[in-house]
Amino acid sequence: MIKTCIIGASGYTGAELAALVHGHDQFELAALFVSANSADAGKSLGDIHPQFFNRIELPLQPIDEANLCALAESFDLIFLATPHEASHKWMKQLCSEKSANKAVIMDLSGAFRIKDKHKFAEYYGFEHHADKLLAAAVYGLADWHQEQIKNADLIAIPGCYPTASLTALKPLQQNALIDTAHFPIINAVSGVTGAGRKAALNSSFSEVSLQAYSVLGHRHQPEIIDYLGTDVIFTPHLGNFKRGILATITVKTSANVTERQITEAYQQAYQDNPIVRFRNSWPKIDDVVGTPYCDLFWKLDNKTGYLVVTSAIDNLLKGAASQAMQCANLRFGFETHAGLVN
Numbered sequence: 001m002i003k004t005c006i007i008g009a010s011g012y013t014g015a016e017l018a019a020l021v022h023g024h025d026q027f028e029l030a031a032l033f034v035s036a037n038s039a040d041a042g043k044s045l046g047d048i049h050p051q052f053f054n055r056i057e058l059p060l061q062p063i064d065e066a067n068l069c070a071l072a073e074s075f076d077l078i079f080l081a082t083p084h085e086a087s088h089k090w091m092k093q094l095c096s097e098k099s100a101n102k103a104v105i106m107d108l109s110g111a112f113r114i115k116d117k118h119k120f121a122e123y124y125g126f127e128h129h130a131d132k133l134l135a136a137a138v139y140g141l142a143d144w145h146q147e148q149i150k151n152a153d154l155i156a157i158p159g160c161y162p163t164a165s166l167t168a169l170k171p172l173q174q175n176a177l178i179d180t181a182h183f184p185i186i187n188a189v190s191g192v193t194g195a196g197r198k199a200a201l202n203s204s205f206s207e208v209s210l211q212a213y214s215v216l217g218h219r220h221q222p223e224i225i226d227y228l229g230t231d232v233i234f235t236p237h238l239g240n241f242k243r244g245i246l247a248t249i250t251v252k253t254s255a256n257v258t259e260r261q262i263t264e265a266y267q268q269a270y271q272d273n274p275i276v277r278f279r280n281s282w283p284k285i286d287d288v289v290g291t292p293y294c295d296l297f298w299k300l301d302n303k304t305g306y307l308v309v310t311s312a313i314d315n316l317l318k319g320a321a322s323q324a325m326q327c328a329n330l331r332f333g334f335e336t337h338a339g340l341v342n
């Protein structure tokens, strides 16, 4: 059994991870942690997230920030479901070269995704101080970077919007089907859990109404561009529902691209992949919420050469926890979808 712990386990993605690890027959859910001064320290996961009441009764332990090296030596696998700043601050100790048997780290935050330190500071609002680890981190886009993930000790799990967007766009980019003179336009709507569990005015019940935000400045735009290899315009929206992301993407295709070429590009990318589903109608968020799937559907306008692709995921699962589990499966030699789909 792979001895596993979760740091940030009281949060939305941490709790989803706890459920996935608990239900996996190759991973042992050995400990759950929150920050040193957390108001939730000492409670059980079921107290905070009652859907786990009487199912996962492990206590939420306050992390010992001074002794993270020892923590990394006690586990085979550590999931960090923590804010970017906390992951960034703790990573050097967790990955210390002094540690003998180091845990593999899966970081759900954005702290180790963008390789360019200047771009990182511009979009995250703080300087990156872990050059070596930033260079070594592998981007955990599980359906694409399988070989790198299998050999990595630090895996940066992609953001939720990049997961939905890259899953839809990469097969087109890889097959030179995008007319890059026209940037793909990504309009995506997320449920409110995307903003995390902490109370904030702009994500409170009476305030949320469908609205664009961080227009032309969201940190996921450079993340998508870096891992797609072409520019995009990305506009996120907050919707008044709990979970799920629907990304509607408009792409100008290269000259004379046919419907058949597009279908073949998607089939070649995902034909043996049970996580990415080709739909025969436009997916709804409700179709994927609570599942690890990414649902795709597309239509080409032969007159103009514009293609519209829709990609739907659960932001907490395929956009975070279940993609992290796919990476853990790959890293420890199991089928990528083990414990996720039968």
Ligand SMILES: NC(=O)C1=CN([C@@H]2O[C@H](COP(=O)(O)OP(=O)(O)OC[C@H]3O[C@@H](n4cnc5c(N)ncnc54)[C@H](OP(=O)(O)O)[C@@H]3O)[C@@H](O)[C@H]2O)C=CC1
Residues within 6 Å of the ligand: 007, 008, 009, 010, 011, 012, 013, 014, 034, 035, 036, 038, 039, 040, 080, 081, 082, 083, 084, 086, 108, 109, 110, 158, 159, 160, 193, 194, 195, 196, 197, 198, 315, 316, 319, 320
């Ligand atoms: N929500 C989503 O859809 C997605 C989130 N992510 C990323 O995953 C990470 C976790 O997200 P999510 O579960 O939504 O976040 P939550 O806000 O719901 O949970 C954050 C967790 O981190 C703990 N924590 C530890 N250290 C700190 C700290 N210094 N400040 C605040 N909290 C801390 C919190 O508990 P406590 O403060 O009590 O210790 C809590 O358990 C984030 O980096 C997020 O950007 C990625 C993809 C999708």
Ligand SMILES: CC(=O)N[C@@H](CCC(=O)OP(=O)(O)O)C(=O)O
Residues within 6 Å of the ligand: 108, 109, 110, 158, 159, 160, 161, 190, 191, 192, 193, 194, 195, 196, 236, 238, 319
């Ligand atoms: C609705 C909402 O607020 N969503 C979050 C994205 C969540 C995510 O993917 O997280 P990372 O921060 O790990 O990239 C946002 O726009 O900041």
